[in-house]
Amino acid sequence: MRATVMYAAGDVRIENVPDARLIEPTDAVVTVTHACICGSDLWPYKTMEHSDRGRVMGHEAIGVVESVGTDVRTIKAGDLVVMPFAYSDGTCVFCRAGLQTSCIHGGFFGNEEVAGAQAEAVRIPQADGTLFALPVGRDDALAASLLTLSDVMGTGHHAAVAAKVGPGKTVAVVGDGAVGLCGVIAARRLGAERIIMLGRHADRIALAGEFGATDVVSERGEEAIERVRELTGGFGVHSVLECVGLEQSMLTALNIARPGGAVGRVGVPQNETLPAAQPTFYGNITIAGGPAPVRAYIEELLPDVLEGRIEPGRVFDRVTNLDGVPDGYRAMNERESLKVMVKP
Amino acid sequence: MRATVMYAAGDVRIENVPDARLIEPTDAVVTVTHACICGSDLWPYKTMEHSDRGRVMGHEAIGVVESVGTDVRTIKAGDLVVMPFAYSDGTCVFCRAGLQTSCIHGGFFGNEEVAGAQAEAVRIPQADGTLFALPVGRDDALAASLLTLSDVMGTGHHAAVAAKVGPGKTVAVVGDGAVGLCGVIAARRLGAERIIMLGRHADRIALAGEFGATDVVSERGEEAIERVRELTGGFGVHSVLECVGLEQSMLTALNIARPGGAVGRVGVPQNETLPAAQPTFYGNITIAGGPAPVRAYIEELLPDVLEGRIEPGRVFDRVTNLDGVPDGYRAMNERESLKVMVKP
Numbered sequence: 001m002r003a004t005v006m007y008a009a010g011d012v013r014i015e016n017v018p019d020a021r022l023i024e025p026t027d028a029v030v031t032v033t034h035a036c037i038c039g040s041d042l043w044p045y046k047t048m049e050h051s052d053r054g055r056v057m058g059h060e061a062i063g064v065v066e067s068v069g070t071d072v073r074t075i076k077a078g079d080l081v082v083m084p085f086a087y088s089d090g091t092c093v094f095c096r097a098g099l100q101t102s103c104i105h106g107g108f109f110g111n112e113e114v115a116g117a118q119a120e121a122v123r124i125p126q127a128d129g130t131l132f133a134l135p136v137g138r139d140d141a142l143a144a145s146l147l148t149l150s151d152v153m154g155t156g157h158h159a160a161v162a163a164k165v166g167p168g169k170t171v172a173v174v175g176d177g178a179v180g181l182c183g184v185i186a187a188r189r190l191g192a193e194r195i196i197m198l199g200r201h202a203d204r205i206a207l208a209g210e211f212g213a214t215d216v217v218s219e220r221g222e223e224a225i226e227r228v229r230e231l232t233g234g235f236g237v238h239s240v241l242e243c244v245g246l247e248q249s250m251l252t253a254l255n256i257a258r259p260g261g262a263v264g265r266v267g268v269p270q271n272e273t274l275p276a277a278q279p280t281f282y283g284n285i286t287i288a289g290g291p292a293p294v295r296a297y298i299e300e301l302l303p304d305v306l307e308g309r310i311e312p313g314r315v316f317d318r319v320t321n322l323d324g325v326p327d328g329y330r331a332m333n334e335r336e337s338l339k340v341m342v343k344p
Numbered sequence: 345m346r347a348t349v350m351y352a353a354g355d356v357r358i359e360n361v362p363d364a365r366l367i368e369p370t371d372a373v374v375t376v377t378h379a380c381i382c383g384s385d386l387w388p389y390k391t392m393e394h395s396d397r398g399r400v401m402g403h404e405a406i407g408v409v410e411s412v413g414t415d416v417r418t419i420k421a422g423d424l425v426v427m428p429f430a431y432s433d434g435t436c437v438f439c440r441a442g443l444q445t446s447c448i449h450g451g452f453f454g455n456e457e458v459a460g461a462q463a464e465a466v467r468i469p470q471a472d473g474t475l476f477a478l479p480v481g482r483d484d485a486l487a488a489s490l491l492t493l494s495d496v497m498g499t500g501h502h503a504a505v506a507a508k509v510g511p512g513k514t515v516a517v518v519g520d521g522a523v524g525l526c527g528v529i530a531a532r533r534l535g536a537e538r539i540i541m542l543g544r545h546a547d548r549i550a551l552a553g554e555f556g557a558t559d560v561v562s563e564r565g566e567e568a569i570e571r572v573r574e575l576t577g578g579f580g581v582h583s584v585l586e587c588v589g590l591e592q593s594m595l596t597a598l599n600i601a602r603p604g605g606a607v608g609r610v611g612v613p614q615n616e617t618l619p620a621a622q623p624t625f626y627g628n629i630t631i632a633g634g635p636a637p638v639r640a641y642i643e644e645l646l647p648d649v650l651e652g653r654i655e656p657g658r659v660f661d662r663v664t665n666l667d668g669v670p671d672g673y674r675a676m677n678e679r680e681s682l683k684v685m686v687k688p
Contacts, residue, residue, distance in 0.1 A: 093579075094604065099603055102628065162630075235437075259443055260438065260441055260446065265625065271621055272619070272621055273619055273620075274631075276616075277613045277617050278613050280634075281609065283634060284445070284446065284506075284632070284633065286630060286631070287630070288628070288630040289625070289628065290627060293628075
């Protein structure tokens, strides 16, 4: 089958690889109908050291179940499924607590050990726990939004939950990528009264506005902090969604939270320490979040997608087949594209 | 009047200072019946640079209201009151949210601007918001425990609340000082099933056991982390109360929290950054806490003190008059004493 293999920073190739197949009796094999490129794929795209073996990339997909192992009980061939970016058994103590990204038998797609979904097909470990069978047929009108349930919409929701967004709250979203934009959707959905988007790209800001952002701050660093404070009576916001992961964005996030506020972080941290240990202490700022247990959120978010109340699929601004994936990485890396959908 | 003045690290003197008096119409003056020395007073005792003016020390007291300003409405002369370590107006947006330590018109006792309570009397700004009038007369049997409501018991409770302690949870307490010991009381009171005390002082560990600690870990650093993991099936604990504030103790706290767990920090951080940004991200560990709004907690904790269900006053192992205060600092700094009560 054909798949996307990354060998080093900037080196993404479409190659023939061995077909995805059942290995464990708890596996399923899914034919990928829609996958995509993630902002987090850009980290290895910028920094990955050369690997002879390469990584089959991609951790977001919807598709049709092709075959299942002998121990798979709830998922069956022919099901249209969402594949969350992490696999999980669905039964361990962490899965039962709704934290599937810490599953004892779980892991992540798209690395040297577990192949990813920017491919014609993908092997799904722990299929019963991992996959979510959709109660609808293949419907291209909804496919884009359903696809976001595999990562970015669930991740934006997780940031909002971790940041304690609720009715009447003032919220800031740091980062205008696909996750940040889904964070705007999530914040509005959870009842936020005011949503301040921190970002600088005109098209993304425009989309944020359509998703529910009420204010835009395009300054950076100290100036951004000042501007958010001006907009909030000097206090800062109740909830900050940190959707980048850089030291500077986290510093901004921590400094625009008001006393007693919370920062929900979903941007993968690129530094070993968190800044502002003392100001966040004196302000009783809560820092929460991490890899989103998107599997836990599909059930909650799905009705809003199916009934059109939220349209996270609008974050896709380009569609390609597998041949176009290397250029899709380039385009996202150069901020020419917001998020690329892949129809293998 | 006589008061405790610190001029530099290790330089604590009992001196005659101008009498505490009403300055603002919202002030009260309180005759101190019981004050104490706090673990946090040991930071300036170790590090304070010389000040010609000095600091009148002390931020914990109970006492009798001597006089009130013309704008004071709810507090009156003769009231027996608890003085929380922070003053607060009781009416601002943060006070109404129960975060009096971020009061817009608030501040802290025992610095160069606002004199402290290791003295015969103390001026209380924002008396209506700050003071809590006790529904009991002067009762020496309860005085010690009532005194802890001004800081250490409320602070231990705050750590437990920030760490999301609840029924059935496994909790670890980092630090066996007075706050850590009150954290044990708080964790048990909130229903924790298992409470692991990390500490090395035999007498304090014994008291922790009487307060409800079920396990003791006396190792430090990596060994302490290993030991807590061994005790918890390899996962770590649901809730960690960080009651020290040093980099090493925070690192331990963050590493013994299980995925999805929370660290409630009340030890004043001595470093500018928080360690373990990445492991805490991958584990979805929540970091919360800060200066405890003890004023908010008095109402909840007081009945348990009055009815003897909790006895936080047992953290005091020495009582002195003002003359003994300098030696009290020395004794606490050398870990000869756990916590010193001062009866001016």
